[in-house]
Amino acid sequence: MAEQSTPHADNAKTLLVVEGRAFIRQPDGSLLPVANGEALHEGQVLVTGADGKVTLLLPNGQLVELGPDRSVLIDGDLSGLNPTDATEARIADAGQSVDQILAALDQGKDLSTELEATAAGLTAGGQEEGHGFVQLLRIAEELDPVRFNFGAGGTAEREFRQVTGTDGTATTETVADKVTATTGTGSVQEDVKTSDSGQLTATGGATFVADSQNGVYGSLSIDTDGKWTYTLKNGDSAVQALTDADRKTETFTVTLSDGSKTTVTVNVAGKDDVPQIGQATGDKGSGTVKEDTAAQTIASGKLTVVDADANQSEMTPSSKTNAYGTFSIDKDGNWTFTIDNSSPTVQALAEGQKVTQTFALHHRQQQPDGAGAGRRAEGHPDLRRDSQGRHQVDGHHRHPRHQRCTRCRG
Structure with missing residues (x-):
């Protein structure tokens, strides 16, 4: 391990509690890991890793927590080498607090519940005041999926939804579900099977337009529920002229209540007649x-x-x-x-x-x-x-x- 720069080794204090990973940044930019209870010296830069968390005990007994991806410059106030004048603030005895912190850590206790609340600093946290020896630098931060862009003279973009109304009363437009309907198929044969029937169904609450239609060989009727019946005109000459080899198709268009359409197709088979x-x-x-x-x-x-x-x-x-x-x-x-x-x-x-x-x-x-x-x-x-x-x-x-x-x- 490379040697750390310790300009005031005689006055070093045990001020550090580490959870995760923390390092001391050397003048050449290299990082040296630190551990619980390790002494910090003025002029050093403390760096926390992405999973690191550090608790610093200040000379006045205050605890300062440093989160992940942070760095702190150890200056005179933090190390206790250049303490604030007694007329400005009274510095608490830190020795007892250090012992309490180390003992609590050894026992696996939570420092936030075991120790007394810390003070707010020499100026009690007044406006524009605080500990000038703590320097926090954010290494990187990304907020995703939300991003904020602020620029001088920029124009913010806003998304609007248009709501129409009359006399201050908003109206909501109802969009009906798309209607779909099944198709129908049937079959008849001259002199053998002279009618056929079936059931059509529709989605979206649609009904069927009741209707009756004539074809070449028969007629189709349908009710509002989609029940259809095809009747062969068996006595017609056009039907009786069909032979065993003849296969005819009749297709009827059916209309639904929303105006959409579907079909019923009937296959007509002939039969040889006895002369x-x-x-x-x-x-x-x-x-x-x-x-x-x-x-x-x-x-x-x-x-x-x-x-x-x-x-x-x-x-x-x-x-x-x-x-x-x-x-x-x-x-x-x-x-x-x-x-x-x-x-x-x-x-x-x-x-x-x-x-x-x-x-x-x-x-x-x-x-x-x-x-x-x-x-x-x-x-x-x-x-x-x-x-x-x-x-x-x-x-x-x-x-x-x-x-x-x-x-x-x-």
């Missing part, structure tokens, strides 16, 4: 033939195919011959049955005997590529012999389940 056969005006599915009668050798008629899906179904042309005659039909549904009077089977019929003939008919739905899906119907010409020995064929069209076709391979 109706022989139900058109002028259709004929029966006829009569007579054995050996030229005017009644042929029975004829027409069976029209009506398809609600695409209105493009047609009969599959065919011709079939058996022991009683020949049945044929073209794509437009025009059919004929011609009795074969030369057939032994026809000639063998007894008087009054009736024979029913059944023919399988097919119709198909035209597709864009020309292919078709076959469906089956049945023709039943009746063959009988009259009282004169002539045979008749009564042709009629029959279809299962009230003339609705059943799908088959054709």
